[in-house]
Amino acid sequence: QVQLIESGGGLVQAGGSLRLSCETSGRTFTSHATGWFRQAPGSGREFVAAISWTGNTIDYADSVKGRFTISRDYAKNTVYLQMNSLKPEDTALYYCAAGASLSMLQARLIDSWGQGTQVTVSP
Numbered sequence: 001q002v003q004l005i006e007s008g009g010g011l012v013q014a015g016g017s018l019r020l021s022c023e024t025s026g027r028t029f030t031s032h033a034t035g036w037f038r039q040a041p042g043s044g045r046e047f048v049a050a051i052s053w054t055g056n057t058i059d060y061a062d063s064v065k066g067r068f069t070i071s072r073d074y075a076k077n078t079v080y081l082q083m084n085s086l087k088p089e090d091t092a093l094y095y096c097a098a099g100a101s102l103s104m105l106q107a108r109l110i111d112s113w114g115q116g117t118q119v120t121v122s123p
């Protein structure tokens with residue numbers, strides 16, 4: 001099983017940027033898709049972005065397209081989420097997730113979850 005550790009959250013003003021990191025450990029030699037979900041207070045956990053093991057397939061939620069970029073660094077076993085032009089509605093606890101494939105992640109068939117990192121965007 002893959003273990004996931006997120007970092008990079010914080011407080012930022014609207015229009016600002018943050019970069020989240022998701023470092024993987026454990027069975028990192030096995031191929032897996034990695035994605036980001038977020039959960040705001042009082043809301044369910046929603047899909048944000050995902051990247052396939054090869055990096056050839058990427059998907060974003062409509063609400064973040066054009067503002068967020070997901071990428072993978074194989075040497076560091078790390079997946080990044082670059083978040084630009086942040087809005088107050090992006091405020092949430094952001095979770096990293098791993099699954100057998102990108103479609104499995106999108107279907108919420110998750111193998112591993114991280115502990116979450118808080119992102120707060122002030123007006």
